[in-house]
Amino acid sequence: MSSESQHAKRPVSAMLAGPYGHPFHPILVTVPIGAWVGGLVFDVASHIVEDPDFLARGAMWLIALGVIGALAAAMVGLLDLLAIPTGTRAFRVGLIHMTLNLLVTAAYAGNFLWRYAGQGPSGSVGVDQLTLNAVSLAVLGVSGYLGGKLAYHYGVRVADEAMQAEGFVPVQRRPGRRTG
Template identity: 45%
Template structure:
């Protein structure tokens, strides 16, 4: 029996999750993470700028982009989550990873409404953004552990080994 057959977490639940060895979740998370990190950069620039209005608007737009981008990331993540066998270390880590991500999405939704169109960057929202990114970083570390250490939705070791075989000469 191959590694892929033994470990269902390596196989996609449906083609919507991405083909074998190429999960879409890992691609989709770049949008919310990038947008939310960029929103923090806009906050910092806005706080030290003489005119914070364009940066406050930009930060709010980036938060919205992150929220919209989190929708496919959540869908793809749930597809991968459903393949992890219950009552395993991987399922526990994945449950915590998912819970933190839902918490972070809620935090950014709150921040979106907290930031009004007054052209200012509220200090509370700035601090809240830093805390949200710290939680997101921990969740990302868990996600990395799931994929890179435990091989969730990563090709089986026998498949990966093909890349390191020296071809025989005819």
């Protein structure tokens, strides 16, 4: 295993980015992903129900929650990116992943401000706002694919194979204990 890949497995700061083999970034990204998917569901549902105001307001606040969560995930993700040696394929994929995520976060921040302007949302969510939500989520999916490539293909911030092998050592059973 090369020293570059070993370097990318270790956190820059275990306190901030998570200890070896347990990065915080994948945990934190669940907040914006869940909030933004929920926001899209609320946007679509606002066109189906008779009284859509609560869904339009709920989508707006889910988008805001997602932006806050994305900023937290981005800070920790940046620390993970800094652990990857520059000039490598993994670093280039990490830069594209980060850039797409920042663009998506900016799009959602703009979408929130657009919805919040004036009296706030009322009635069904506008088709333009719904479309921006859907396109942003699609770009987030592409970025998520790249994040998966970083972890599962290049092994960034993933424990090395020797440590992973510990999980596949048969468990010793105590004598006299029945199974089944």
